[in-house]
Structures are given as structure tokens and as C-alpha cells.
Amino acid sequence: MSAEQPLTGRARPDRRPHTLKEWRKLGGYDAVERGLKTMTPEEVLDTVAAANLNGRGGAGFPAATKWRFMPKPGEAPGDGPSYFIVNGDEMEPGAFKDRILLEAVPHQLIEGAILAAYATHASEIIVLIRDAYRDAIANMTRAIAEAEKAGYLGKNVLGSGFDVKMWVHPSAGRYIVGEETALIEALEGKRAVPRKRPPFPAQSGLWGRPTTVNNVETVSCVSHIVGNGAQWFRALSKTEEGGTKVFGVSGRVNKPQIIEAPMGTTAAELIERAGGVSGTGVLRCFQPGGGASGFLEPAEADIPLDFAHVAKAGSMFGTGTMIVLDESACPVGVIARHMAFYARESCGWCTPCRDGLPWVAEIMARLERGEGRMEDLEVLRDTVEIAGPRGRTFCDLMGGAMSPLGTGLARFGDLFEAHVREGCCPIARDYGRAAA
Amino acid sequence: MSLSKHLRSAITEEMDHHGGPRAAMLESLRMIQQEHGWVSDEHLEEAATLLGVTTAEIEDVATFYSLIFRQPVGEKVILLCDGASCYLNGAEDVRDAVMKRLGIGFGQTTPDGKYTLINICCVGGCDHAPAGVIGRNRKLVGPLTPETIDEILGEDAK
Ligand SMILES: Cc1cc2nc3c(=O)[nH]c(=O)nc-3n(C[C@H](O)[C@H](O)[C@H](O)COP(=O)(O)O)c2cc1C
Numbered sequence: 031m032s033a034e035q036p037l038t039g040r041a042r043p044d045r046r047p048h049t050l051k052e053w054r055k056l057g058g059y060d061a062v063e064r065g066l067k068t069m070t071p072e073e074v075l076d077t078v079a080a081a082n083l084n085g086r087g088g089a090g091f092p093a094a095t096k097w098r099f100m101p102k103p104g105e106a107p108g109d110g111p112s113y114f115i116v117n118g119d120e121m122e123p124g125a126f127k128d129r130i131l132l133e134a135v136p137h138q139l140i141e142g143a144i145l146a147a148y149a150t151h152a153s154e155i156i157v158l159i160r161d162a163y164r165d166a167i168a169n170m171t172r173a174i175a176e177a178e179k180a181g182y183l184g185k186n187v188l189g190s191g192f193d194v195k196m197w198v199h200p201s202a203g204r205y206i207v208g209e210e211t212a213l214i215e216a217l218e219g220k221r222a223v224p225r226k227r228p229p230f231p232a233q234s235g236l237w238g239r240p241t242t243v244n245n246v247e248t249v250s251c252v253s254h255i256v257g258n259g260a261q262w263f264r265a266l267s268k269t270e271e272g273g274t275k276v277f278g279v280s281g282r283v284n285k286p287q288i289i290e291a292p293m294g295t296t297a298a299e300l301i302e303r304a305g306g307v308s309g310t311g312v313l314r315c316f317q318p319g320g321g322a323s324g325f326l327e328p329a330e331a332d333i334p335l336d337f338a339h340v341a342k343a344g345s346m347f348g349t350g351t352m353i354v355l356d357e358s359a360c361p362v363g364v365i366a367r368h369m370a371f372y373a374r375e376s377c378g379w380c381t382p383c384r385d386g387l388p389w390v391a392e393i394m395a396r397l398e399r400g401e402g403r404m405e406d407l408e409v410l411r412d413t414v415e416i417a418g419p420r421g422r423t424f425c426d427l428m429g430g431a432m433s434p435l436g437t438g439l440a441r442f443g444d445l446f447e448a449h450v451r452e453g454c455c456p457i458a459r460d461y462g463r464a465a466a
Numbered sequence: 467m468s469l470s471k472h473l474r475s476a477i478t479e480e481m482d483h484h485g486g487p488r489a490a491m492l493e494s495l496r497m498i499q500q501e502h503g504w505v506s507d508e509h510l511e512e513a514a515t516l517l518g519v520t521t522a523e524i525e526d527v528a529t530f531y532s533l534i535f536r537q538p539v540g541e542k543v544i545l546l547c548d549g550a551s552c553y554l555n556g557a558e559d560v561r562d563a564v565m566k567r568l569g570i571g572f573g574q575t576t577p578d579g580k581y582t583l584i585n586i587c588c589v590g591g592c593d594h595a596p597a598g599v600i601g602r603n604r605k606l607v608g609p610l611t612p613e614t615i616d617e618i619l620g621e622d623a624k
């Protein structure tokens with residue numbers, strides 16, 4: 031089991047975390063010993079590169095490529111540390127995968143963070159965790175104290191000459207904090223508004239020092255790669271992209287849950303393992319990777335889920351936590367909820383997002399009430415055109431919001447029009463709200 | 467009422483810890499709120515003085531983060547998820563039932579000061595949808611139904 035599910039296999043059903051002693055018995059910190067005692071930082075980095083580990087925070091950027099931007103000791107201008115930051119802000123609609131990794135297996139994350147900091151020449155590790163994850167904050171804090179006491183954190187770790195500190199920064203709400211440059215602002219005690227890039231965080235990040243930000247799940251993979259080798263990690267996957275994936279399946283399924291499975295597992299298989307489609311039992315569509323990923327339909331339930339394949343299908347693998355809609359669920363209704371969320375969470379910095387999203391949200395609400403007009407659909411299409419993925423906004427929040435809207439309009443345009451023509455939600459009319 | 471001795475030293479300690487006064491602002495606000503339920507003007511100003519930042523600086527942070535409360539809240543804060551996975555599992559029926567039962571809308575507190583109701587984005591409990599988090603320790607609750615809301619409302623306020 032745990033060979034196939036390295037990330038979640040050791041998690042207890044009640045999510046009670048292991049003590050350091052218990053974790054050591056399960057092979058914990060072996061990879062840290064191996065990395066720090068027998069490998070150079072460059073060797074750790076090369077191993078992660080060879081493992082094809084893509085970032086699990088949404089964009090799928092290769093972890094090792096990002097790490098290579100970090101300056102070596104002596105190369106960084108000025109004095110001060112480099113930082114390695116773990117992003118545990120998880121707030122994307124439908125995303126609940128980092129929660130289990132933070133709560134149930136905190137030592138796994140510490141191991142990965144130590145090795146990642148070693149490879150990126152960082153001497154301070156900060157784990158930012160959202161306010162609502164209080165168990166995660168408590169469990170991580172406790173595990174860090176244990177690791178420190180045992181000498182895995184601190185000065186001259188395991189006699190390697192490597193010094194590293196680690197602590198938890200609890201956040202206090204706002205989805206935008208998860209955007210990596212906004213997160214850096216937040217850590218500096220400012221309002222979490224994204225920064226202009228360049229300079230990229232590896233050049234000038236927290237307090238102007240070289241900084242790398244990675245997702246909780248990305249970091250949790252690292253000890254397994256260092257411990258078992260790049261080839262082993264690649265072999266876990268069904269595709270070119272290495273590893274397993276901590277998938278989430280929720281929405282209209284009978285047993286919503288976290289499923290760690292090989293990268294490249296299909297939506298059809300994951301939905302089946304989650305007890306099948308609920309409601310009518312017939313799949314209408316799904317978002318493969320959280321709220322900001324575009325809709326896919328039943329014909330695409332058999333594509334291997336990884337960053338490359340999902341992008342090719344016109345969506346985004348994102349967080350890998352899928353939201354499932356059955357025939358009695360209305361995509362217009364789901365999009366309306368998403369738009370209200372993104373509008374509320376806009377940091378307000380740039381105009382298309384600050385002013386455009388509330389407008390879009392209002393139109394969606396109107397459509398759902400059956401008070402929409404055909405011209406409204408034009409406004410929606412224009413907004414997608416102007417601000418769509420990789421559009422003219424300061425960060426990706428707006429582009430992310432446009433993916434469900436854009437793919438929704440493209441795939442379910444007739445349904446949008448039916449809301450206007452019939453003056454109500456045709457799906458609610460046919461199936462009733464009882465299906466919800 | 468000014469800040470307790472214990473809180474005052476926790477705030478100064480936080481400042482020495484990592485990154486200095488600015489970086490300590492959010493954690494200071496969190497600690498004040500954990501003890502008092504919300505952050506009053508008086509406490510905000512006291513924290514600013516302790517940290518050596520201006521009131522404007524700390525207010526800037528306090529008002530940005532949605533879970534720092536700058537108004538009094540009820541004994542128990544109920545945060546109901548309005549994310550898509552919860553919506554797809556009847557969150558709005560639960561929302562309506564809670565509002566009816568308490569006689570308040572989102573952002574409001576019951577006249578007896580017992581409950582505050584707030585909507586929140588996905589709480590990472592999509593496997594318990596419809597879900598919410600309640601109380602000062604943000605306990606995850608779900609799947610909620612209109613029939614079982616009394617259980618949550620009755621739970622220990624911590
Ligand atoms: C609005 C917004 C919110 C984000 N929230 C998160 C988040 O909660 N967690 C996360 O890991 N990445 C989040 N990201 C992505 C981060 O900016 C960053 O790319 C990521 O943490 C890098 O980690 P990775 O390379 O390991 O994927 C968000 C991005 C945007 C635009």
C-alpha cells in the first residue's frame with residue numbers, strides 16, 4: 031500500500047500525526063540522513079530534476095527548474111539568508127489535498143523541506159498555513175519542535191555543516207495570500223497584494239532575499255525521491271510526469287474523498303473509486319483541478335490526468351482535486367458560485383479583476399434567477415476574451431476565474447442561452463432542487 | 467480593558483522572533499483575537515505601540531485579512547462554506563435553515579451575542595460537504611443538513 035501511496039500511505043485514518051519516534055520507525059528521516067550525509071546540494075537537485083517532479087500548487091512548473099534559479103552561497107548579492115517557503119494556503123474551491131498532508135504526516139513535509147532547503151541553499155524555512163487549518167498549524171508546530179530537538183533542524187544538521195531553521199506562519203484568510211508573491215508580501219507584514227515580476231522571488235523575494243515557494247504536496251514528495259531515487263519516483267506514474275498524485279474527488283459523487291494514485295490515472299477511475307456519480311448517477315461534466323480549471327465532459331473522462339494531458343484537452347490540471355457534476359447539476363449555477371468567490375477574493379489591485387469580476391458575478395446571478403438577457407452573454411464572452419487565461423491582469427487570479435467561465439460558455443453555450451430564453455434554470459426545472 | 471501581561475509579552479516575543487515588528491503584526495492580531503474574540507480599537511492601538519508601528523500600518527493589515535475581526539463577534543463564530551463542492555451537496559439549504567433558525571444573515575450576530583454567521587470559501591472539507599468551521603478553534607463540521615443544524619449550534623463554543 032505505502033509503496034504505491036508514498037504520500038498518504040502512512041497517514042492514520044483519524045489523521046493523528048506520528049511522534050518523531052514513531053515516524054523514525056516507519057523509515058522517517060532516513061532520506062534526510064542520506065541526502066545531507068552522502069549527497070551534495072547539487073546532487074539532491076539533480077535527483078529531483080531526474081524525477082520529473084512538477085509543482086502541485088496549480089501551475090505544474092518543474093520543481094528542480096525553479097530551484098536552479100536560487101543562487102549558490104557567495105553568489106547572492108548582499109548579506110542575509112535565502113528562504114524556502116512552503117505554501118499551505120489551500121483555498122481553491124474543491125481543494126482539500128494539502129490539509130491531510132499537513133495534519134496527518136507533518137514529519138514528511140519537514141523532511142522534504144529540509145532537503146529542498148539544502149538543495150536551494152536556503153537556511154530558513156517558513157510554512158504558511160491558512161487560518162482554518164488549526165489542526166495543521168498545531169501538528170506542524172509540534173513536529174517542527176520535535177525535529178529541532180532531535181537535531182534535524184538547527185545548526186550543523188547531522189554534522190553536515192548545513193544550518194537550517196523552520197517555523198510556521200499562520201495566515202488569517204484571503205485566497206490571494208496563496209499567490210506566491212502576495213504570500214511574500216504577507217510574510218513581510220503587508221497587505222497580500224501580488225508583486226511585479228521580474229524580479230522573480232529567486233532573485234529578490236522575502237525581505238529582498240532569494241526565495242523559493244513550493245506547494246505542500248510538492249515538498250512532501252522530495253524525501254521519497256531522495257530516499258528511493260528518481261527512477262523509482264518516475265515509475266510510480268503512468269505518464270512522463272513523475273510520481274503519484276494526491277487527487278481529490280468531490281461534488282456529486284457518493285463517497286467524496288482523497289485518493290493518492292499514479293499520476294495519469296483517469297477521471298473515470300477516480301470517480302468510480304469515489305463511489306460513482308451521485309444524484310442521477312450520470313456524469314454531465316467535471317473540473318479536473320479545482321475551481322480555476324476548465325470544464326471537461328464525459329468523453330474526456332478517460333484521458334490520463336497530468337499537467338500535459340489535461341492542458342491538451344483544453345483545461346488545466348491545477349490542484350488535481352476534481353469537482354464532479356451529474357446531469358441534475360447545472361454548470362451555470364456552479365460557475366455563478368465560482369464567480370462570486372473570485373470577485374470577493376480579488377485583491378483589488380488591477381481594474382479588470384477588481385471591477386470586471388463583480389460585474390461577471392452579477393450577470394451570472396441574474397442568469398440563474400432567469401432574468402438574464404442575450405446581451406449579457408456577449409459581455410461574458412468579451413470579458414473572457416480580454417482577461418482570459420494569461421490575460422492582462424497583474425496575477426493569475428482573474429485568468430483562473432476565466433477558465434471555468436470560458437470553457438463553460440464554449441461547451442454549454444446552449445444552456446446559458448436556455449437560461450435567458452426560458453427565464454429560469456432549465457435543469458432545476460426538470461430535476462428540481464431536490465437533486466442537490 | 468487593556469491587554470493582559472501575558473499577551474503583551476507574547477507580542478514582544480513574537481517581534482524578536484522572526485523578521486521584526488512588521489512581520490509580527492498579523493500574529494499579534496491573531497493572538498489578541500484568540501483571547502478576546504475580536505480586535506478592538508484599544509487593543510489595536512496598544513499592539514501598535516508595543517510593536518513600534520503606526521496604528522495605520524497595523525490597521526492596514528487588520529482590515530485586509532478577512533478572518534481578523536474588527537467588530538465584536540458572537541461567542542461562537544459559524545463559518546459556512548460557500549464553495550462549489552458544498553453548493554453541489556445542498557449548502558444553500560443548510561445556509562437558509564441556519565439563517566432562519568438564528569434570524570440573522572451573513573456578517574451578522576444574534577442579538578443575544580451568542581452567534582455570528584459568516585460565509586467562507588472552501589474550507590478544505592469537500593469530503594464532508596456541505597461543511598463549515600466553527601468556534602475559535604475552527605473545528606471542521608459536516609456533512610451538514612438542515613435537520614442536524616441544532617447539533618452544531620449546540621456544540622461547545624470553544
Ligand atoms: C490566486 C492564486 C492563489 C494561489 N493559491 C495557492 C495555494 O493556496 N497553494 C499553493 O501551493 N499555490 C497557490 N498558488 C500558486 C502559487 O502562486 C505558486 O505557483 C505555487 O505555490 C508554487 O508551488 P509549486 O511550484 O510547488 O506548484 C496560487 C496562485 C494564485 C494565482
Ligand code: SF4
Nearest residue numbers: 377379380383424425
Ligand atoms: S488579478 Fe485580481 S487578484 Fe490578481 S493582482 Fe489583479 S486585482 Fe489582485
Ligand code: FES
Nearest residue numbers: 547549552591592
Ligand atoms: S467546497 Fe466546501 S469544503 Fe470545499
